[in-house]
Amino acid sequence: MRILDVRGLVAGYEPGLAIVKGASIHADAGEIVVILGPNGAGKSSLIKAIAGLVPVSGGQVMLDGRDITGVPAHLMVRQGLAFVPQTENIFPLLTVAENLAVSGGVLPRAEVAGRVGEMFAMFPDLARQSRLMAGSLSGGQRQMLAVARALLVRPRVLMLDEPSAGLSPILVQQVFARLAEIRQAGLTIVLVEQNARAALAIGDRAYVLVEGREAHEGRAATLWDDPIIAELYLGQRRAS
Amino acid sequence: MSLQFLLDGVLSGSMIGLGAIGVTLTYSILRFSNFAHGDFMAWGAYAALAVVGALGGSTALKPLSFGLPLLVALVVAMGLTALLALALDWALFARLRARGQSIIVVMASFGASMALRSLLEFIFTSRPTYFSRAIQMAQPVGLGIKITADQVALLITTMVLVTAMALFLARSQRGREMRAYSQNPALAQVVGIDVSKVVRTTWIIGAALACAAGVMVGVLVQIRPLMGLSLLLPMFAAAILGGIGSVTGAVLGGLIIGLSEAAAVQFIGGEWRAAVSFVILMAVLLVRPMGLFGVAER
Numbered sequence: 001m002r003i004l005d006v007r008g009l010v011a012g013y014e015p016g017l018a019i020v021k022g023a024s025i026h027a028d029a030g031e032i033v034v035i036l037g038p039n040g041a042g043k044s045s046l047i048k049a050i051a052g053l054v055p056v057s058g059g060q061v062m063l064d065g066r067d068i069t070g071v072p073a074h075l076m077v078r079q080g081l082a083f084v085p086q087t088e089n090i091f092p093l094l095t096v097a098e099n100l101a102v103s104g105g106v107l108p109r110a111e112v113a114g115r116v117g118e119m120f121a122m123f124p125d126l127a128r129q130s131r132l133m134a135g136s137l138s139g140g141q142r143q144m145l146a147v148a149r150a151l152l153v154r155p156r157v158l159m160l161d162e163p164s165a166g167l168s169p170i171l172v173q174q175v176f177a178r179l180a181e182i183r184q185a186g187l188t189i190v191l192v193e194q195n196a197r198a199a200l201a202i203g204d205r206a207y208v209l210v211e212g213r214e215a216h217e218g219r220a221a222t223l224w225d226d227p228i229i230a231e232l233y234l235g236q237r238r239a240s
Numbered sequence: 241m242s243l244q245f246l247l248d249g250v251l252s253g254s255m256i257g258l259g260a261i262g263v264t265l266t267y268s269i270l271r272f273s274n275f276a277h278g279d280f281m282a283w284g285a286y287a288a289l290a291v292v293g294a295l296g297g298s299t300a301l302k303p304l305s306f307g308l309p310l311l312v313a314l315v316v317a318m319g320l321t322a323l324l325a326l327a328l329d330w331a332l333f334a335r336l337r338a339r340g341q342s343i344i345v346v347m348a349s350f351g352a353s354m355a356l357r358s359l360l361e362f363i364f365t366s367r368p369t370y371f372s373r374a375i376q377m378a379q380p381v382g383l384g385i386k387i388t389a390d391q392v393a394l395l396i397t398t399m400v401l402v403t404a405m406a407l408f409l410a411r412s413q414r415g416r417e418m419r420a421y422s423q424n425p426a427l428a429q430v431v432g433i434d435v436s437k438v439v440r441t442t443w444i445i446g447a448a449l450a451c452a453a454g455v456m457v458g459v460l461v462q463i464r465p466l467m468g469l470s471l472l473l474p475m476f477a478a479a480i481l482g483g484i485g486s487v488t489g490a491v492l493g494g495l496i497i498g499l500s501e502a503a504a505v506q507f508i509g510g511e512w513r514a515a516v517s518f519v520i521l522m523a524v525l526l527v528r529p530m531g532l533f534g535v536a537e538r
Contacts, residue, residue, distance in 0.1 A: 051430065052429075053426070053429070053430070072429070073429040073430055074428075074429040074430075074432050074433055074434055074435060075432075076430075076432075077430075077431065077432035078432065083430050085426075085427065085430060088424055088426075088427060089427065090427075091419070091420045091423045091424060091427065092423065093419070093423055094416065094419060094420060094423070098416055098419075101413070101416060102413075102416045102417060102420045102431060102433070103431035103432060104413070105413050105417060105432060105433060105434075106432040109413070112413075149431060153432065
């Protein structure tokens with residue numbers, strides 16, 4: 001069942017200067033979809049545009065059959081779309097528990113404390129530090145907190161912008177293993193990544209974005225060995 | 241040597257601190273220095289005066305100089321001042337904020353300040369007026385300090401308002417949202433925080449507390465259209481000294497400014513009172529720009 005359907009999306013920060021130039025991607029229920037591409041391909045801009053953070057000038061974003069194109073960013077969570085930005089994705093001067101609770105404004109008030117407890121059960125490492133300022137967490141813990149905060153509101157689709165950025169290889173493995181676990185619960189995940197090998201290892205399908213639109217789509221398991229991909233994007237990495 | 245200046249300092253510091261809460265919230269959440277904030281104090285005081293008049297004057301609750309009508313007027317005036325701030329934001333600041341240039345919003349607040357002040361002079365004249373002309377007897381409380389019942393009541397009111405404000409910001413969902421928004425507006429939107437509600441709450445709280453401070457100045461000193469302007473520099477000094485965004489810092493900053501001013505009057509001379517805020521402001525900006533409770537990471 002198709003959950004997220006993006007058709008011919010055109011978006012950019014300045015009028016007339018599109019960064020996303022007619023991209024079309026989709027994600028089915030329970031899938032992990034990976035978006036790869038060289039620097040400047042518009043990967044981050046694409047998911048920010050889907051999340052309502054970059055002005056959209058053309059195309060359509062459908063979530064669960066509803067048109068959510070141009071819905072303001074703060075209403076996307078209510079539509080069922082959660083987004084974890086690449087950097088500055090936590091509030092450093094709120095405690096860990098407050099970081100979770102602050103996103104609970106979209107839930108019925110009586111549910112918030114229970115959901116925070118459920119997130120702490122899912123991420124025990126965060127529970128142990130619930131009263132600490134989030135700014136004192138390590139890079140991996142911050143990323144986990146950002147993911148937990150996004151999950152708190154029970155989204156249909158979770159979108160992450162380079163969750164491995166700035167993390168050590170061991171932490172990258174841990175973060176991706178946790179994302180794979182989360183998917184087991186039926187959540188649909190859309191992942192923008194520079195770390196192609198790690199992302200493809202947990203992904204079901206992948207798109208390669210070049211110059212603001214998808215240049216290739218394929219199964220994540222076989223994409224790494226696809227010669228077209230090597231030509232479009234991965235050649236240098238694979239050689240190394 | 242009389243220690244009366246300590247009480248004077250705490251009293252004026254309380255009013256400065258209450259006003260500085262609005263200054264610090266406006267700066268950290270709406271990202272501009274609102275030079276019209278002092279005029280919310282003056283408008284609040286005059287609104288309370290008008291309501292007291294409409295209620296048929298104040299029957300004093302002895303030993304206080306004021307009675308129930310002023311308490312009712314305070315609550316009504318806080319609401320009216322909040323409405324004034326919301327109207328000003330709708331008509332002026334929100335439109336300019338949307339253009340993304342905060343210096344234009346700051347300049348607009350200068351203009352709004354002058355307009356609000358002139359309007360008060362037009363309606364009420366520039367002649368000072370009072371909630372009550374009754375003379376209160378101060379009671380000695382030791383160490384050569386004397387205090388009136390009004391002063392005790394106002395100190396208690398300040399403590400209640402500041403405690404309520406601190407609890408609101410720390411415990412309530414909207415309080416958390418305001419703190420989150422002040423740290424990272426873009427992320428606040430991503431987590432589903434409704435910016436317009438945060439902005440409205442900021443104006444309501446800032447204006448209501450400014451009104452309370454204005455009414456206190458009116459009870460203890462006098463009411464005049466320039467009352468807010470004369471407290472503007474001390475309020476900004478208190479907000480910056482305490483650390484932008486910190487309510488505790490704003491109140492503590494207010495108390496330090498108030499005590500410093502009172503000490504200057506006692507030990508140097510009354511003409512130096514106004515210079516104290518400026519000196520403290522400069523010293524903080526040079527030595528610790530993030531203030532007492534501010535943090536470098538934002």
